[in-house]
Amino acid sequence: MSLLDIVDLHKAFGGVRAVDGVSFAVEPGELLALIGPNGAGKSTLFNLLNGQLQPDSGQVSLNGASLAGLPPRAIWRQGVGRTFQISQTFASLTVLENVQMVLLSQARKLFGLWSRAAAHEPQRALGLLEQVGMAAQAGRPCSELAYGDVKRVELAMALASEPQLLLMDEPTAGMAPEERHALMALTRRLAAERHMAVLFTEHSMDVVFGYAQRVIVLARGTILAQGDPMQIQGDPAVQREYLGVGQPIEARKA
Ligand code: ADP
């Protein structure tokens, strides 16, 4: 039994087999990249894992317990976290308030109104912000932050639920290369400190090969290859189908 076990998962949209017989496991604390061309089925797979979508068939279990049929909220409470984008509505709130919002909604779910006041205690929220290096900016509205800093706050918000597994679908999209590396270095440190597994998708191959401990390559809804970064870089099928040969990485995005 692993932290997460995925067995023969299928999901079709009309005639499109977005996820077509995917099986793999995620071990505690590992940093695992899911890569593949656009339309490979990465986001669909994420949504099957977080409960946004229900599979046509197949099994997903966390610590041996099936997640079948559970709504997103329940899966989140069981320990599968995900990053959410801070919406425009909440961008006017301060960094601290955004984290407190998550703690409050979580506390309400667990203990009802009793914990309302406790969740408003800023200490836990500040502690989370410290972990992502944003405590000094706790009082600023999120709308004033640099993009990379917003992403760090979103990461702090995702940590509020103490996830055993964190799902990050394209966490560095829209970021400059330097910011990407900073966010992934932070993610790697947090994963190690908290013994938290992270499953992430990413287009930038230097980020994938620089940070992932293991890589799964998805193509047309099926797993084309999996292994450590060295194995994946040297895999002929991956070279042919995805990485291409002799092209700059950014041109290979699609
Ligand atoms: P990726 O994240 O790897 O780019 P997606 O999971 O978004 O891939 O998409 C996989 C395939 O499923 C694509 O062909 C896409 O058009 C299709 N698809 C994804 N979501 C839906 C949906 N809600 N309705 C119909 N087709 C979808």
Ligand code: MG
């Ligand atoms: Mg996607």
